[in-house]
Amino acid sequence: MSASDAAEKWERLVTFARRRLTDHAFHSLTTSSTPATYNGGVLTLLVPDYFTAKWNEEKFSGELASCAPQALGHPLAVKFEIQEDRPQRVQMDLFIEHRSDALQSQTLQRSLKLNPRYTFENFVVGKSNELAAAAASAVAEVPGSVYNPLFIYGPTGLGKTHLMQAIGHAISSAPPGRRIRYLPAEDFTNAYIDAIQHRSMQQFRRQFRELDVLLVDDIHFLRGKEATQEEFHHTFNTLYEAGRQIVMTSDRAPSEIPGIEARLVGRFQWGTVANIDYPDAEHRTAILQRKLEAEHLAHAIPHAVLELLSEHNQGNVRDLEGAVVTLLAFASLRKQPVTIALAHEALRIRGIPLANQLSTDGTHKNAHPSLSIAQVQTTVAAIWNTTPEGLRSKSRLRLLTLPRQAAMLLCRDLLRSTLTEIGIAFGGRDHSTVIHSIQRAELEATRDTEFQTKLATARSILSVVPEQLANN
Amino acid sequence: MRITISREKLQESLSAVVSSVPSKSTLPVLANVLVETVERGLRISATDLDIAVSVQAPADIEVQGAITVPARKLHEISRELPAGPVHLHTVGEQRLNVECGQSKFRLLGLPKDEFPAFPVVAFGDRGVVQSSDLHRLIGHTAFAVSVEESRPILNGVLWELGQSQQRMVATNGHRLAKFELPLPQASASQVEQFIIPPKALEQVRKLFPEGEEIQLGHAENHLGFQSPIASVLTRLIEGPYPNYEQVIPRDNDRSAVVNRANLTSALRRMAIVASDQTHRVRLSFNTAILRFSVQTPDLGEAQDEMAVDYAGDPLEIGFNGMYLLETLRYMPTDEVRITFKNPERAATIEPASWGDSAKYLCLVMPLRLVD
Numbered sequence: 001m002s003a004s005d006a007a008e009k010w011e012r013l014v015t016f017a018r019r020r021l022t023d024h025a026f027h028s029l030t031t032s033s034t035p036a037t038y039n040g041g042v043l044t045l046l047v048p049d050y051f052t053a054k055w056n057e058e059k060f061s062g063e064l065a066s067c068a069p070q071a072l073g074h075p076l077a078v079k080f081e082i083q084e085d086r087p088q089r090v091q092m093d094l095f096i097e098h099r100s101d102a103l104q105s106q107t108l109q110r111s112l113k114l115n116p117r118y119t120f121e122n123f124v125v126g127k128s129n130e131l132a133a134a135a136a137s138a139v140a141e142v143p144g145s146v147y148n149p150l151f152i153y154g155p156t157g158l159g160k161t162h163l164m165q166a167i168g169h170a171i172s173s174a175p176p177g178r179r180i181r182y183l184p185a186e187d188f189t190n191a192y193i194d195a196i197q198h199r200s201m202q203q204f205r206r207q208f209r210e211l212d213v214l215l216v217d218d219i220h221f222l223r224g225k226e227a228t229q230e231e232f233h234h235t236f237n238t239l240y241e242a243g244r245q246i247v248m249t250s251d252r253a254p255s256e257i258p259g260i261e262a263r264l265v266g267r268f269q270w271g272t273v274a275n276i277d278y279p280d281a282e283h284r285t286a287i288l289q290r291k292l293e294a295e296h297l298a299h300a301i302p303h304a305v306l307e308l309l310s311e312h313n314q315g316n317v318r319d320l321e322g323a324v325v326t327l328l329a330f331a332s333l334r335k336q337p338v339t340i341a342l343a344h345e346a347l348r349i350r351g352i353p354l355a356n357q358l359s360t361d362g363t364h365k366n367a368h369p370s371l372s373i374a375q376v377q378t379t380v381a382a383i384w385n386t387t388p389e390g391l392r393s394k395s396r397l398r399l400l401t402l403p404r405q406a407a408m409l410l411c412r413d414l415l416r417s418t419l420t421e422i423g424i425a426f427g428g429r430d431h432s433t434v435i436h437s438i439q440r441a442e443l444e445a446t447r448d449t450e451f452q453t454k455l456a457t458a459r460s461i462l463s464v465v466p467e468q469l470a471n472n
Numbered sequence: 473m474r475i476t477i478s479r480e481k482l483q484e485s486l487s488a489v490v491s492s493v494p495s496k497s498t499l500p501v502l503a504n505v506l507v508e509t510v511e512r513g514l515r516i517s518a519t520d521l522d523i524a525v526s527v528q529a530p531a532d533i534e535v536q537g538a539i540t541v542p543a544r545k546l547h548e549i550s551r552e553l554p555a556g557p558v559h560l561h562t563v564g565e566q567r568l569n570v571e572c573g574q575s576k577f578r579l580l581g582l583p584k585d586e587f588p589a590f591p592v593v594a595f596g597d598r599g600v601v602q603s604s605d606l607h608r609l610i611g612h613t614a615f616a617v618s619v620e621e622s623r624p625i626l627n628g629v630l631w632e633l634g635q636s637q638q639r640m641v642a643t644n645g646h647r648l649a650k651f652e653l654p655l656p657q658a659s660a661s662q663v664e665q666f667i668i669p670p671k672a673l674e675q676v677r678k679l680f681p682e683g684e685e686i687q688l689g690h691a692e693n694h695l696g697f698q699s700p701i702a703s704v705l706t707r708l709i710e711g712p713y714p715n716y717e718q719v720i721p722r723d724n725d726r727s728a729v730v731n732r733a734n735l736t737s738a739l740r741r742m743a744i745v746a747s748d749q750t751h752r753v754r755l756s757f758n759t760a761i762l763r764f765s766v767q768t769p770d771l772g773e774a775q776d777e778m779a780v781d782y783a784g785d786p787l788e789i790g791f792n793g794m795y796l797l798e799t800l801r802y803m804p805t806d807e808v809r810i811t812f813k814n815p816e817r818a819a820t821i822e823p824a825s826w827g828d829s830a831k832y833l834c835l836v837m838p839l840r841l842v843d
Contacts, residue, residue, distance in 0.1 A: 052622070052623065
């Protein structure tokens with residue numbers, strides 16, 4: 001759980017940091033801060049007021065972050081946030097801004113609970129997300145006018161939440177003071193349930209219908225929740241009719257979300273539906289670059305290593321960034337600069353697959369010696385009741401595309417074949433087609449239980465008895 | 473060690489340092505004073521590890537030496553001894569004989585080497601300050617420091633030495649005091665800032681009477697004040713001090729001039745029934761009249777009013793009565809000028825019609841008036 005994680009990390013961090021701080025400083029830091037959450041490499045601590053938050057931020061954030069690799073084994077950023085539920089004191093403070101000041105936007109920002117790193121500046125635009133990014137920018141500029149509602153979908157970890165929160169940051173920090181709310185759909189559901197239980201529906205409705213901008217993350221969470229969908233439907237209508245901006249994200253396109261009422265699906269599509277796809281290699285490199293710049297580590301990783309990471313990590317952005325973090329921690333622990341060799345070592349040890357790890361005799365290191373692409377094709381064809389030739393053919397019948405995608409996925413996972421090799425073995429297909437197919441296979445595996453089962457079966461057959469396969 | 477010293481001088485010296493002896497400490501030697509011979513007499517020192525003070529008194533030295541003995545006991549002895557010269561001599565490393573007339577005492581102490589060494593501070597290159605200036609600066613600001621632990625930086629007084637002026641600032645986050653004096657010549661080429669524990673400044677006030685020139689010394693985390701017969705060395709509080717300039721309001725457009733004594737007595741009356749926690753007093757300014765009101769549930773209420781030189785729009789504002797009273801106490805003039813913007817901004821209090829070369833400004837943040 002995030003909270004006890006946070007406490008534990010804090011404990012270890014300050015124990016280590018103690019020797020680097022004066023007694024006085026240590027005391028001041030530890031008595032003023034309470035660990036709250038640990039998410040995405042950021043440890044958040046609660047402090048009583050803005051003054052303390054600013055003070056601790058300036059005096060300790062940098063020091064603590066630099067201790068993290070040694071104290072915890074991985075990098076970490078430390079953030080101080082104000083404990084919002086403290087009652088407002090009667091005695092006002094010289095150093096703490098008063099609520100009714102023009103600096104209300106700061107309070108607003110804090111209450112929006114946005115990740116400070118999710119801004120437009122930090123968002124790397126590429127072919128896979130340029131439409132979504134452009135729409136989001138436009139919405140931030142003039143909410144409620146052109147792209148309303150804005151529906152952004154795509155696989156996890158590619159930046160949907162980032163983009164949505166960037167809209168939040170941009171709107172809340174620019175005048176005029178707009179009433180804006182960001183929350184995951186799960187929170188909306190919980191708030192709705194709360195409102196029913198505590199008979200505070202009026203307040204609930206005021207909260208969500210008297211807004212200029214509503215940002216709801218992971219709207220697919222409403223799947224199957226009829227009552228909440230009903231409420232959301234009304235909320236949507238109220239806002240839409242008044243020309244207020246609605247932005248939603250989801251892991252898939254509106255029409256593909258199971259368990260959502262048709263009239264909601266329709267509404268999701270009333271404005272702009274933009275999709276974020278996997279970034280290509282160049283885009284991935286740019287993302288990594290930006291991540292490093294944001295952490296003031298622009299020169300920590302040579303470009304060649306970044307390209308290596310991009311090329312071999314086709315996962316989502318989070319995986320990419322995770323790889324960078326791992327690499328930096330590894331380098332810091334080893335007290336070595338980051339090189340290609342170090343990168344190979346670090347990522348292998350951490351179990352992050354790096355394709356193309358060739359051993360000296362040119363064969364794939366991690367591949368099972370007697371397993372071949374042909375065997376994968378044969379096994380998969382058998383399970384899906386088709387033929388290896390069919391898998392290699394150009395046919396786009398669903399009967400064939402599904403097992404073809406499954407087979408490609410297995411070739412990558414079990415054989416560590418390169419995309420090019422797979423492409424060639426499946427009828428001369430392009431490596432980008434192969435990427436796409438593998439992604440489709442992964443997606444299908446999350447949606448279709450039959451596909452999942454077949455895939456698992458194939459996987460277990462191919463992993464266990466390759467010699468017997470060779471004999472078949 | 474063998475010396476002879478007058479009873480008065482011994483008692484004076486001990487009185488001067490005994491307040492620096494910590495009342496409880498895990499280190500036993502801190503409860504002692506260090507008594508040692510120096511060129512012209514005796515030096516007596518005390519420390520609590522953050523602040524170290526020492527004073528010198530003339531004495532006849534027969535044999536040089538040093539020892540530490542329980543501070544309070546020696547102090548009491550020096551008070552109760554009969555008139556006449558006091559002979560001090562050590563027996564071994566840990567015993568001190570104190571004899572005066574027929575009274576003989578032997579105190580058990582600790583060897584001098586157990587006494588913590590003072591950090592070395594280089595005096596002479598930091599220039600001098602006038603003790604009278606220090607008295608004024610400290611006297612008008614030190615009261616305003618924070619006594620809470622939540623914001624330790626505010627537990628210290630800021631001493632800023634600039635090109636042509638020096639100032640001290642102290643605040644607890646709710647009220648602030650800033651006192652500024654011109655400097656005849658710049659002591660350093662750039663602005664220096666020290667954040668000093670008020671206890672040390674209190675010692676400075678006690679040990680350096682007005683009219684003296686005090687040498688300043690500075691070493692990393694310590695600041696030293698030295699005169700021929702006394703010295704105060706203190707650990708400094710790590711900065712940076714919050715930006716106090718930023719919180720001084722520049723656009724307060726309503727002002728009142730009030731008689732200090734009248735305002736003080738009215739506030740003292742109101743304070744009697746004000747809340748123990750917030751000490752809230754509601755002030756209501758109207759043309760030429762200031763009304764006070766206090767309402768404390770389960771206790772009672774009070775009203776009062778007084779004439780005031782005020783010509784702005786009506787203003788209702790709440791304050792912690794204690795903050796106002798304290799601030800007024802240190803105002804040097806019979807009349808004070810108070811300025812406001814609105815009930816949510818800091819009010820300023822300054823001496824009115826003050827012909828001094830010094831500048832004095834206090835701020836007090838209001839209380840929310842929840843109705």
